Amino acid sequence: MTVKMSALSGIEGRKVDVLVVGGGNAALCAAIAAREAGASVILLEHAPRELRGGNSRHTRNLRAMHDRPEGVLVETYGEAEYWDDLLRVTGGETNEELARMTIRASAGLPAWMEAHGVHFQPSLTGTLSLGRTNAFFLGGGKALVNAYYQAAAKLGVEIIYDTEVTDLQLEDGTVRRVTAVSRGFPLTLLPRSVVVASGGFQANVDWLKEYWGEAAENFIIRGTPYAQGTILRNLLGQGVQQIGDPMQCHAVAIDARAPKFDGGIVTRLDCVPFSIVVDRDGKRFYDEGEDVWPKRYAIWGRLVAQRPGQIAYAIVDAKAAKLFMPSVFPAITGATISELANKLGLAPSTLETTISTYNKAVQPGNFDGSKLDDCKTMGLEPPKTHWAQTIETPPFIGYPLSPGITFTYLGVQVNERAEVLMQDGKPASNLWASGEIMAGNILGRGYLAGFGMTIGTVFGRIAGAQAARHARN
Amino acid sequence: MPDSQILVEARREMEICNACRYCEGFCAVFPAMALEREFSTPDLTYLANLCHNCQGCYYACQYAPPHPFGVNVPQTFALLREESYRQYAWPAPLARAFEKNGLVVALTTAGTLALVLLLIGTLTSPGTLTSAYSGPGSFYNVVPWAAMTIVALLTLLFSLSALTIGGLNFWRDAGKNLSLRSRDIALGLLDALTLKNLGGGGHGCNNSDESFSQSRRYLHHAMAYGFMACFAATCSAAFEAYALNLPAPYPLLSVPVVLGIIGGAGLIIGTSGLIRLKIITSRAPAATELFGADFALLALLWLAAASGLMLLAFRATDAMGTLLALHLGLILSLFVLLPYSKFVHGIYRTLALVRNAAEGSN
Ligand SMILES: Cc1cc2nc3c(=O)[nH]c(=O)nc-3n(C[C@H](O)[C@H](O)[C@H](O)COP(=O)(O)OP(=O)(O)OC[C@H]3O[C@@H](n4cnc5c(N)ncnc54)[C@H](O)[C@@H]3O)c2cc1C
Ligand code: SF4
Ligand code: SF4
Numbered sequence: 001m002t003v004k005m006s007a008l009s010g011i012e013g014r015k016v017d018v019l020v021v022g023g024g025n026a027a028l029c030a031a032i033a034a035r036e037a038g039a040s041v042i043l044l045e046h047a048p049r050e051l052r053g054g055n056s057r058h059t060r061n062l063r064a065m066h067d068r069p070e071g072v073l074v075e076t077y078g079e080a081e082y083w084d085d086l087l088r089v090t091g092g093e094t095n096e097e098l099a100r101m102t103i104r105a106s107a108g109l110p111a112w113m114e115a116h117g118v119h120f121q122p123s124l125t126g127t128l129s130l131g132r133t134n135a136f137f138l139g140g141g142k143a144l145v146n147a148y149y150q151a152a153a154k155l156g157v158e159i160i161y162d163t164e165v166t167d168l169q170l171e172d173g174t175v176r177r178v179t180a181v182s183r184g185f186p187l188t189l190l191p192r193s194v195v196v197a198s199g200g201f202q203a204n205v206d207w208l209k210e211y212w213g214e215a216a217e218n219f220i221i222r223g224t225p226y227a228q229g230t231i232l233r234n235l236l237g238q239g240v241q242q243i244g245d246p247m248q249c250h251a252v253a254i255d256a257r258a259p260k261f262d263g264g265i266v267t268r269l270d271c272v273p274f275s276i277v278v279d280r281d282g283k284r285f286y287d288e289g290e291d292v293w294p295k296r297y298a299i300w301g302r303l304v305a306q307r308p309g310q311i312a313y314a315i316v317d318a319k320a321a322k323l324f325m326p327s328v329f330p331a332i333t334g335a336t337i338s339e340l341a342n343k344l345g346l347a348p349s350t351l352e353t354t355i356s357t358y359n360k361a362v363q364p365g366n367f368d369g370s371k372l373d374d375c376k377t378m379g380l381e382p383p384k385t386h387w388a389q390t391i392e393t394p395p396f397i398g399y400p401l402s403p404g405i406t407f408t409y410l411g412v413q414v415n416e417r418a419e420v421l422m423q424d425g426k427p428a429s430n431l432w433a434s435g436e437i438m439a440g441n442i443l444g445r446g447y448l449a450g451f452g453m454t455i456g457t458v459f460g461r462i463a464g465a466q467a468a469r470h471a472r473n
Numbered sequence: 474m475p476d477s478q479i480l481v482e483a484r485r486e487m488e489i490c491n492a493c494r495y496c497e498g499f500c501a502v503f504p505a506m507a508l509e510r511e512f513s514t515p516d517l518t519y520l521a522n523l524c525h526n527c528q529g530c531y532y533a534c535q536y537a538p539p540h541p542f543g544v545n546v547p548q549t550f551a552l553l554r555e556e557s558y559r560q561y562a563w564p565a566p567l568a569r570a571f572e573k574n575g576l577v578v579a580l581t582t583a584g585t586l587a588l589v590l591l592l593i594g595t596l597t598s599p600g601t602l603t604s605a606y607s608g609p610g611s612f613y614n615v616v617p618w619a620a621m622t623i624v625a626l627l628t629l630l631f632s633l634s635a636l637t638i639g640g641l642n643f644w645r646d647a648g649k650n651l652s653l654r655s656r657d658i659a660l661g662l663l664d665a666l667t668l669k670n671l672g673g674g675g676h677g678c679n680n681s682d683e684s685f686s687q688s689r690r691y692l693h694h695a696m697a698y699g700f701m702a703c704f705a706a707t708c709s710a711a712f713e714a715y716a717l718n719l720p721a722p723y724p725l726l727s728v729p730v731v732l733g734i735i736g737g738a739g740l741i742i743g744t745s746g747l748i749r750l751k752i753i754t755s756r757a758p759a760a761t762e763l764f765g766a767d768f769a770l771l772a773l774l775w776l777a778a779a780s781g782l783m784l785l786a787f788r789a790t791d792a793m794g795t796l797l798a799l800h801l802g803l804i805l806s807l808f809v810l811l812p813y814s815k816f817v818h819g820i821y822r823t824l825a826l827v828r829n830a831a832e833g834s835n
Binding site for chain 2: 050051057058060119121122124125136137138139140141142143146147149150259262264265266268322325326327328
């Protein structure tokens with residue numbers, strides 16, 4: 001404790017070149033870039049060391065443009081195609097200038113990352129479709145975060161865990177003073193430049209409730225509990241220009257037995273396209289076979305969030321049991337539909353009716369799980385338009401589904417130098433942003449696998465370098 | 474037999490890993506795991522023995538403690554491996570040697586040392602231990618030829634049989650009735666000899682923290698190849714003594730002595746380095762309850778090598794008798810303990826690598 005206290009009193013009130021708020025990918029890239037540009041850097045991470053790294057520690061890959069095969073990235077993925085993909089998922093809710101800059105800069109990322117200790121691996125089994133566009137981190141996001149922390153420490157970045165920044169005092173577009181709570185003690189710093197990289201506000205259930213009401217109590221947060229949005233709210237309350245729909249969050253349907261926070265990737269359920277999904281009342285409510293799963297992955301969170309009790313149940317029979325990745329939670333099984341219904345807490349008679357109505361509507365077809373096949377229902381509302389197979393071979397299997405929140409879209413507006421913009425359109429004089437807290441500038445809606453890490457790395461590097469330059473002038 | 478606690482834990486962790494797979498690039502364990510949907514007991518035994526304990530997947534794990542999922546694959550697999558050493562040991566009652574294995578190794582060594590001294594005491598004239606000898610055949614003045622040969626040969630034969638039977642027991646369960654082609658065996662052996670999987674996907678192991686290093690791999694190479702060189706030295710000495718009728722000791726520039734020096738040096742470097750790494754390693758991903766067994770074998774190998782080199786250095790002095798007795802006692806202990814110490818991991822690991830190669834090519 002004495003060591004920690006003296007470390008703390010060592011920085012209290014100190015003038016430092018660059019202060020980085022946050023401890024995930026975006027923060028680390030900024031800290032490294034700033035230190036390499038010659039600035040003294042302090043990084044404040046809310047989480048304790050063992051839980052450092054925010055949502056970044058749950059990631060697995062990053063999307064990088066490449067005009068020829070490079071490292072683990074196969075074939076080519078050019079700017080035009082990348083931009084088309086982004087345009088499609090966002091439906092145009094993006095800033096083309098920032099987006100294209102990010103896409104172009106993504107080409108140089110793998111080399112920079114490797115130079116700072118990140119290793120890559122070929123795309124994971126079951127994700128072959130991403131091998132062309134996305135570079136996978138060896139060991140996943142936590143290994144990446146570990147590598148960056150090591151690189152940062154080696155460069156001389158001062159890293160302080162267990163420290164929540166509570167206030168960036170803005171006067172006329174300049175941050176004058178930074179207040180934090182460090183291991184329970186108040187801490188004040190007077191940095192020349194500040195980079196905010198503190199993620200979204202998805203772990204702040206009270207804030208989510210402002211838009212979703214009591215339903216938000218039943219949401220599961222897929223990533224870090226430390227994404228409380230404290231600094232986002234602090235800045236938006238001081239005249240910083242906001243961006244992104246505050247009502248929206250990226251939500252997927254995950255296993256309802258997941259822990260409240262930090263369940264990460266393993267809580268996902270890929271069975272929806274091969275199942276029927278019923279709500280608490282035992283009724284279907286949406287076309288489960290609308291499109292291939294990666295494209296429909298993200299709408300099911302919202303769909304389940306809108307059902308009573310924010311819960312739903314995916315039901316398959318033995319035929320379909322092996323068509324999807326195993327779940328981390330055991331399948332709930334029943335020899336009969338009514339036994340399964342009882343185990344799931346559904347009314348057996350309703351579920352039996354739902355399934356027999358569905359079975360009668362299933363048309364003959366050639367089942368093919370790998371593409372949009374011709375197995376569909378007829379005369380059923382809502383229909384199931386692909387992969388519709390009867391549910392009749394015991395054992396019957398059920399998985400409970402809850403909305404799992406990945407991230408929120410609300411953020412601070414920035415320009416191409418990562419400078420945070422005030423409501424009057426002028427940049428703040430010593431404040432930069434990177435990562436989830438500004439991703440809404442580019443990804444205003446939807447989701448593009450691996451783009452979050454790309455944004456954080458590109459803007460982290462820019463923010464760090466700019467912040468260092470300002471501090472040293 | 475109900476599944477042991479550690480088996481249940483290994484199954485739980487593998488189910489989490491199988492839904493995650495982020496560590497796929499580290500080693501053979503994760504791709505092998507991904508072939509299964511449910512984990513039978515032999516599958517888990519196989520995976521545990523396939524694990525080289527590089528610890529990469531602990532530091533990379535988003536579900537490592539204090540996460541409520543508490544995934545710690547290297548620790549769990551180390552404990553499960555140890556269970557499999559007991560399960561497959563032959564003869565079965567001697568499986569108990571793996572409980573408190575560090576103590577067993579120490580007591581066995583004390584026992585063999587005493588035995589050698591006793592043999593010398595009863596079979597040779599007084600003062601033998603403290604006299605210097607030189608010239609061909611001088612070692613046999615200390616330990617009579619027949620006694621040395623018979624004791625060593627019988628022990629070694631028994632130990633090699635026990636290792637073989639243990640290996641067969643393991644394969645019967647974990648081999649999955651795979652039909653092996655010579656290519657699979659060759660590939661498995663190559664993986665064992667290169668320790669490819671100790672490379673953490675090419676970047677090395679984690680020794681004490683998040684950073685990667687190849688040092689453990691290279692130290693293990695020094696030790697393992699040193700061991701083999703020493704074994705070859707012993708064999709060539711036996712060949713010269715029995716086939717060519719040239720009794721030990723041998724000149725400095727003879728095959729047995731050169732091999733012995735190289736091997737001994739490799740063993741000393743390897744075991745010293747590995748002991749050091751074991752001391753500085755982080756306890757979090759380790760199975761500390763097995764450290765006794767780990768240290769004991771490393772120490773025994775170190776002592777055997779050191780006494781051998783000392784014997785070589787001082788064989789012309791009157792310390793020769795004592796050193797020879799010491800060295801032979803340690804070697805005898807090593808022979809006895811081959812099937813009842815951490816040494817067995819080499820057998821099961823190689824067999825697991827062979828299954829892995831066979832499954833990969835099927
Ligand atoms: C399960 C899951 C899987 C994902 N997989 C991928 C993927 O494969 N590829 C991809 O590109 N994206 C993925 N994403 C999205 C990705 O996680 C984010 O886009 C990215 O991690 C954002 O990085 P960041 O550094 O901005 O935020 P974070 O990594 O969330 O970091 C925010 C940091 O700020 C700290 N912090 C917050 N408030 C404060 C404060 N007041 N004071 C001090 N510190 C504070 C937090 O503790 C945390 O360390 C995934 C998300 C989840 C949940
Ligand atoms: S060790 Fe952890 S990160 Fe690695 S595959 Fe298993 S659960 Fe995933
Ligand atoms: S060899 Fe290393 S990465 Fe593979 S399972 Fe063992 S500890 Fe984990």
